[in-house]
Amino acid sequence: QVHLVESGGGLVQAGGSLRLSCAASGRTFSSYAMGWFRQAPGKEREFVATISWSGGSTVYADSVKGRFTISRDNAKNTLYLQMNSLKPEDTAVYYCAAASRPGTTIAGTDYGSWGQGTQVTVSS
Secondary structure, three states: OOOEEEEOOEEEEOOOOEEEEEEEOOOOHHHOOEEEEEEOOOOOOEEEEEEOOOOOOEEEOOOOOOOEEEEEEHHHOEEEEEEOOOOHHHOEEEEEEEEOOOOOOOOHHHEEEEOOOEEEEEEO
């Protein structure tokens, strides 16, 4: 039941970079895993990346591995997604989410709180 607000989306050319941020409310931010998901036009929501409560473990979707980096700053109650070498197929609404467990999870059903989403558009 944490309140999440994403920012940092926008329009970028292929090969460019963006960094998304997700500000979370509450003192319990550091106790749970966090994740990023995305939904492209006409497609289902898909997992992008997840990070454990301590930041010590991360898991990435194959489609973004080597290009995206998830991180968190628990002191600032903020989650980040650094996106490099962006491709047109990365175009989607990106959502941050807080899980109900401390360990990494790729299952959307394990995330109880979701942000409003931020649009990322990558032009060719």
